[in-house]
Amino acid sequence: MGNSIKSAQFLIDSRLADAARGSVDAAYELGMVYSSGASGVEMDLIEAHKWFNIAALGGSTEAPYMRAEVAEDMTAREIIEAQKQARAWLQMTSLRAA
Template sequence: MARFEMLESGFGTMGATAQADVLLELGMMYATGRDCDPDVVAAHKWFNIAAIKGSGRAAELRSELSATMSKADIARALREAREWMTMH
């Protein structure tokens, strides 16, 4: 039984890491305009959510992106991230 619990807890961690990686990729997609129009607000939103899920790289990219954004755009991105987190 103890082995099962340890294994199960490891899967939960792997899932969170994988989810953060996918969210980081969404941020990269919007930041670079890969397969879509570039959108810094959407990029910041996804970097923020990925950072909350544990991605250090997403936190770094969010910080770099914030330096180029207006306060209004940052506020909008944070609001959208909060809304997404509330819904999911």
């Protein structure tokens, strides 16, 4: 059990670092992991929507479809929260790059 938690955390940490550097693929992969609960990561639709939104804004052609699919299982409040978190992430990473 401990190894799967460590593996999941390593996956998230490495993808977060790549996403912070502007990797659209990393953002999309984070969306996939959070939407499915893959690799020992707990499923979190708000996080999934956030990452698919970031990937879509970065130019991913698949992310808008995945974002819409995830949104079907979310409340309006959850979607608003995901959008808020995506904006905050984008603002934070753009400030770092400046």
